[in-house]
Amino acid sequence: MRTVIFLLLFFVNFSSFCTVLEKVYFYKANFVYSRAEKKFHLLPNEDDEVLLLKGTIFYLKGESRKALTFFEKIKNKDWKIYLYLGLAYEDLGKEDRALSFYLKTLSLERVSIASYRIAKIFFYNQNYKKAKEYFEKTIDIDSSIRLAYYYLGKCLLHLGDYKNAYYFLSKAVNFYPHCKKIIQDLKYVKNLLGEKFFVQKRKEEEERRREKKIPFPKKIKGPFPQVRIKILEKKEVIFKCGDKFLIITPSQIIGGKKNRFYRLRLEKTGCFLYGEEIQRKVELPLKIKSKAPFYILDVVYGKKKFWHKSIDTIFRGELVVFLSGNRLLLVNQLSLEEYLYGVVPAEIPSLAPSEALKAQAVVARTIVLRRLEKTKDKLFDFDKEIFQVYRGLNAETSSCRNAVDKTRGEVILYRGKPVEAFYHSNCGGCLRSDVFGRRDYLYSEYKDVLPKKKLSFSYRDKEIWFKTFPEDVFSSGSKNFRWQRIYDEEDFKLAFGKSIKELEKINILSEGECGYKEKIKIEFKSEKDTVEGELNIRNYFDHLKSSAFLIELKYKNSHPHLLILWGAGFGHGAGLSQEGAMRMADLGYPYKEILNHYYKNIKIEKIY
Known part of the structure; x- marks a missing residue:
């Protein structure tokens, strides 16, 4: 009887703990950090997950000293703890400590936030050689981080490598054609290179084009469409x-x-x-x-x-x-x-x-x-x-x-x-069916594993999902599986054309399967933007790999100071995950089994 009572009390307490924890994650996801803090007394202080959550919320509130007291109590530190320690110390102006924790993060996991912040610290301190190294590392970790190309071009400019500076700044202008600062930097480099450089460049290109040999492939025969x-x-x-x-x-x-x-x-x-x-x-x-x-x-x-x-x-x-x-x-x-x-x-x-x-x-x-x-x-x-x-x-x-x-x-x-055979680079581990209207042959919120497993996406689940690298899914192990973005005040101005301090609110109005955002309202002091649709959301937020992401907004002196995004996958997440298919093929699955994993109740037939 005592055992039964003990188990009942345990489950009641555990259920209560989970309910409170979910509320705290809900408040965090909606940027109401003060309301989350009011629930802290209901959570245990010795649990590593709770300590990380409390520390993260204090950091996002702009109370980095308080955040450190929780981060440092965590017994089993992983890359996430070291990353937030780095962010907190950088926020307090202790750059040497921040660098050491960012480097620890990178020693455990390829996280672009760490390499990017290292690069920015060196850049601000005019150590352009080291900044160049870490902007290059950032691009190696995630080549979709477009601002890294701009800063790399700036580093090369300061180092006197005008030819390569021109290459990267030209890319940056293609990315941000309306950004006056980037356009001015490119113009400055072009003046340094001089007209002779571009005349020679054109001559070389004309010569290459003249000499280009066009292959003469064998034509295939058949009554093909x-x-x-x-x-x-x-x-x-x-x-x-x-x-x-x-x-x-x-x-x-x-x-x-x-x-x-x-x-x-x-x-x-x-x-x-x-x-x-x-x-x-x-x-x-x-x-x-x-x-x-x-x-x-x-x-x-x-x-x-x-x-x-x-x-x-x-x-x-x-x-x-x-x-x-x-x-x-x-x-x-x-x-x-x-x-x-x-x-x-x-x-x-x-x-x-x-x-x-x-x-x-x-x-x-x-x-x-x-x-x-x-x-x-x-x-x-x-x-x-x-x-x-x-x-x-x-x-x-x-x-x-x-x-x-x-x-x-x-x-x-x-x-x-x-079928409408949707495919994408990487599903991030979760397959969806709702992006283009539901299809009976697409899987809905199923984990990218065999045998099939349904996924849950509570606020706590999403926090864990976007901030971990689960290895038990076919699409894992790729640069596209998990990704991050971080924008400080300068970055935000370059990428979005507005001051981050003018940002008042971000509302997730609609979210689909697997954490993909469907409609977001972004409120600035002078205007409001409502963005709807998977691709539009990706493009609005500086051309993200997917619309499956978690948002963190960090404040300083009561104003937004940093925007942090934690994302999963590359593409819309419906149908065939190409990198998942590659992993399945490596494991010995034939192509028809691969296709039946990503599309259900289908037949593969030869029609000509």
């Missing part, structure tokens, strides 16, 4: 071909020579074709045909993203040029299977295990076939980046071509029709 891909839309298209070619307009056929550059330019009086031996007005639309691929200059990928690049790209198939408003619209037309040759390696590393590459090929093909039903009356079926990235012949590898060939004609079907 054709696809039309939007490549670019601008005033001018510059190209050359690896063999002679024909330009077919509504009223004429013009012959072109191999390995010579030609330019189509839209002017006030129409579209003109320029070449070494030709200059004439041409009617639109027009088609450009050859047995060889085409080499197109300045194809932009990832605009404003951390992978932003302008790439000279080679494309199989034919080119079609349309008039689109006051621009030329360039479309690449080719077979679906050849298109996949340029998609699979652009979406997943070509060195990935062959079964993961096959899974990617089937998913990519399924997306195309479902989409083709809806685009018959349009000028193109896909943009080169929307839905999935297509990088043409530049990206092709034998391993990815083999994956496409081995799965030729195979698609994922649900009730006899191709």
